Each structure stands twice: as C-alpha cells, then as structure tokens.
Amino acid sequence: MRTLAAILLGRAVSYLTKLFRFGGGSAAPGLFALKIDPGLVAKLSQRIPKNIIITGTNGKTTTARMLAHFTKANGLKVIRNHTGSNLERGIASTLISHYTLNPRPYTLDLGIWELDEAAFNAVAPKLNPDIIVFLNVFRDQLDRYGEIDTVVKHWCQTLKNIPTKTQVLINGDDANILKLASCFKGKVQKFGVKDYKILGESIGHLKEKGDLDFEAKNVKLNGLNGSSFSLSFNRQSSVIRLPVPGIYHIYDALAALACATHLNLPVCRLSNALKTFSPAFGRVEKLPFGYIFLIKNPAGAIQVFETLAPNIKPEDRLLLALNDNIADGTDVSWIWDGEFEKCRVQSAKCRVFVSGSRAYDLAVRLKYAEFNPKQIIVEPDLEKAFKQARVGLKGRLFILPTYTAMLELQSILTKSGLKKQYWEEEN
C-alpha cells in the first residue's frame, strides 16, 4: 500500500514538473516517492528480469546508452535512468514512470542503471544486479566523492556483500579498478585495450599483460569520425567500427559489448547496430555548426583534448564554459590538472571564447597555458558568449562545457530552435 502511495505521489510530481516546465522530471518524482517508501527501488526493480549497473567516473552515460542501443536493436524492452540522473532518486523516478497497475507491472526485459561513485554503495545492493560494470576511477569532484582510495575502498566493501551469482566486469587497464577483483567472491572479467596505458593518476599504473577477457586490438583512430578495432574474446575476433571518436570511448564500447555478450546477443549484430548509434547529449554531440564535448574532470578533459587537438583548424573556434555549481564540483582547482596546453598549438590562430560562473579562472588557466591573451574573449553569460562565438564563424565551433553549463547550453540550443528539449530526446 505504501509502495503504491509512493508511486502515485511520484507520478503526480512528475506530471506537475513537466506541466510547469521545471525540468525533465528526472529526479523530483523519485525524491518524493522515496520519502514515502524508502524500500521502493528494491521492490520495483525485482519485478524486472535482469538488471545491469554501470559505475565509474567517466563514460557511464555513453556506456549505458550504447548498451541500450544494442539491446533494443535486438528486440529487448529496456528501461534506464537516461538523463544522467544517477542517484537513487533518478532510478526511483524511472521505475515509477514505467509502472503499470497490471498483475505484472513491467513488460520489460532489462533495467540498465548508471550510478555515480557514491550512490553505487547505497543503491547497488537494492538492485540485485545480474551484471556490474566498473569503468574507471579518476579524480573527480573531491568535494563530493573524496579521494580515489576512499572511493575504491567503499566499492570494495559493497562488493563483498553482493551475491556471487552476479557477473562483475572491470576495466583491466585501470590499476585502481583492478584492486576490486580481489574484493568479490564471484566471477570477475576484465576488458581493456592492448598496448595502451590508460591515463591514470595513481602510482604504479602498470598494466599486467595477457589476461583481458574482452580486448580491443589493432586500434585505429579516425579523427572526429570515430575509430575501429578488433574485439577479441572467447578466442573469437570481430571488427568493430565505432562512430564516436577517442580512445576513451573504446573502453565504453568494450564494456557495453561485454554486457551484451553476457545477454547472449551475437557480436555481428552488435557491430551492425553501432552504425546507427549516436552519443548522448553533450558527449561528442554533433551540431550543424560544430560539436559539444562535455568536460568535467582532468582525466576526461585530457582525453577530450587529445581527441580534439589534432583536428582543430585555424578557422575553427573554441567555446569553453566553466561553472562551479554543486553538480560541476564547487572546486575549480581541477582545471590546473587538465592539460589545456595540449590544445594550444593547434588552436594558435583560433578565437577562444570563455564563459561560465568561473569564466575568469578558466581564462587565467588558458593564459598560463600560453594561449595568446588577445585570442581569449571572456563573457561569463553563456547565452551571450554562444551568440558572439557564432558571429562570423567560418569553421566549426567546438564547445567544451562543464555539466551544468552543458544543461544550460541545451536550453539555449532549444530556445534558438537548434534542437529538441533533452527529456524529449529519444533514448
């Protein structure tokens, strides 16, 4: 009874937030419903035949989206917390919105749940997952998550209490993630890239060779268009063409492919499905006049710079936006760990627009990365900066926003008729 009351309240909140355009209604309904029935997530999720959890610092949304794409292309009915709302309330909201009053409330095959580093510990046991994916762990918002060692320690404790029937998939190239293998009594498999040392921040980040269960070999990067590699597992090998650029997306793809093979989906059909895959909003999102690359922590930013830098032409422009809201991390010190120097040479002749609530911090960072101060145009108001950056634009505009700046940008794009509202996007 309590559960039902919680669901009804959640639904009402969802209706109201959408009616009054407060947002996509992705967190508030769950927040209210959990107040009435704190056991909601456990009760509702067990009605779904299979549940998969994806956690880590970077790549959760892309991995979940890719896995959803694979499974849907193979006819499975899937739900997931798709608007980047990766706390318990986001999951509760999704479960509530799909609930029906039938004897079998869900006609679903699979739940795909992305959980942030901290929420994982509280929520993972409630979801009784069939598969857990650990993508990576980087320094990110120390004001929220604490230090890497602390994050890994908590994950390890949580894993000790996860039933051994669960399949755990870990990034075999991340030394911190590798430590998790000994915390879990059940089956652990590793994915990774042959001969590539992942960007890491811990000491002794050396890769042990030859024991990856899902391995990307012969990696070829193809500019901003994507990459290709051969996926090797179970002594089979298949060529995968990935329509999103950057090594970091290969890891996301490996995780999604590994999950899909555990769901018994044939690899040839997965590689076929990738042809129609498009990234989530802000994650290398293609616009008519350029691209959006979300940057939210040093490791992610460095990976974006590595992908972007060789492809910048003199007529292109950059728009960087740094906010310091809670969802961005209130500490902007991380920009000093992001190697903005990497973008400097290539963008030597580009105009660089800098925006956001901490625009000047970012402008200083660029100055100390030896960008020419005459190229740097500071405009804290993102809408104004966006308009200025497009005036007289001859090349492409690369927009690099932090999380809340990206949300702001989405609404600016919607307002100017350049794209649909994000909660109306197909997921």
Added chain:
Amino acid sequence: MTIMKLIIGYLYGDLMNIYGDTGNIIALKKRAEWRGIGVKVKNISAGDKLKKGDVDIFFFGGGQDQIQELVAKDMGESGKGKVIKKEIARGVPLLAICGGYQLLGDFYNLHKGPKLPGIGLFPAYTLASRDRMIGNIVIESMFGRLAGFENHSGKTYLRKGLPLGMVIKGFGNNGKDQTEGCIYKNAIGCYMHGSLLPKNPKLADWLLKKALEVKYGKKVDLKPLNDTLELQARRQVFKKLKCG
C-alpha cells in the same frame, strides 16, 4: 647583465599533487619566464637526497592520507626534513598547501591511523576531525585579500607564530580561531587550493622575489606584469562570497 635562473623544488610532486596544486608551479614558472628568468622544476621524491642550495623555491602540495604516511616517514629517514628546515632558516621561500602544510608542522594526528611526525618547521600541529571543511575561502593577509578553495578535515592549531591571514569567509586552520595558514621566515603553509598562486599574483611574485634575492644576494625588483585577468578571477570569488 647575467640571466637569472631559478630551480623550483617540487617536494614529492609525483605523490603529493591532488586538488590541482600543480597550478602553483605553473604560475611560478610562467611568471618567472615572462620576465626572462629561466626556470627548472625538479621533482624531489621518496628516497631522493637533498642538499643545501639544490633548489631556490620549495613547493609542497596535498596528498591522500596513505601517501602522507609514506612521505612523513621519508622526510625523516632521508634527512630531507632537516635540510628543508636549514634552507628555510637562511631565507629560501616555500609554499605548502594542505597535506604539505600539515607535514611541516609538529605532527598530524590521524583518525584511526598513526600519529604522523612533522618536521617542526611551522609552530603548529594538526588533529584529525570528523568535520569536512569545504568551500571557497577569502582571507586578509599582508599580501592583500587572497581567495582560494579549502577542502580538509584536519584542524591545525598554531602554538605561536604568525598566521598567513585572518579568515573573512570560510573555515581556515581549524574553523574556530579565524586564523588561516602560517608564515615563518619566507615559508608559507596554508589550506588554500584554487590553485592559490594564479589568482593571487602578488603572493606568487613575493615568493619569486625572495628566491632571487637569497640566490643572488642582492635586492631584486621584478618587472610588473599585466594581471587584469588574474585579478578579475579573484574578484569573481569575492563577488560570489559577497565580500568586496
């Protein structure tokens, strides 16, 4: 005129480098280079030896608890702690943030772990606490009003000596006595990330000036630089915290 050169000694730079504190090294390096002063950054890590005159400015950042244990031990065993103290006594400047600051005091009492010995450079000691002191911080100091970001649970108490400044917004050393950081000779320890020096150029220049004066044994005047962006960045923090 001879070309002046500086060596920045990054104490345990490979181990103690969280919270973007490397920005301080970048600021020192660039602000020297923009004035035609050559700069080399030297990482001084566990097991390395340190002698008098090896470096002209010390920087010491923050680290995770486990690593701080290792570093505390190494400073004693390798004799680096004693050399650092002697170097500071003859006027070599130093900046230590957070973890580095804690290890340069008398001791740091960890929560469940051991009591980490400091090298006793700053007349201060640190006790672990359950409070996490996080947020933007603004202090009033002899270098004017400084802005940064603090994130610590250790509470530092000065036995004597001078704080770097008094807290206007934020927690500071311990959240109680309004003090932030400590200054002894030309050595500064504090909790301010941000990074601190890029947004507070006057402090960066003071460290450079002291380093050159000690090294070359004469008064040095640094050529002024255009700090418009730096000061605007700092003003953005003041505005956010509604203080000036």
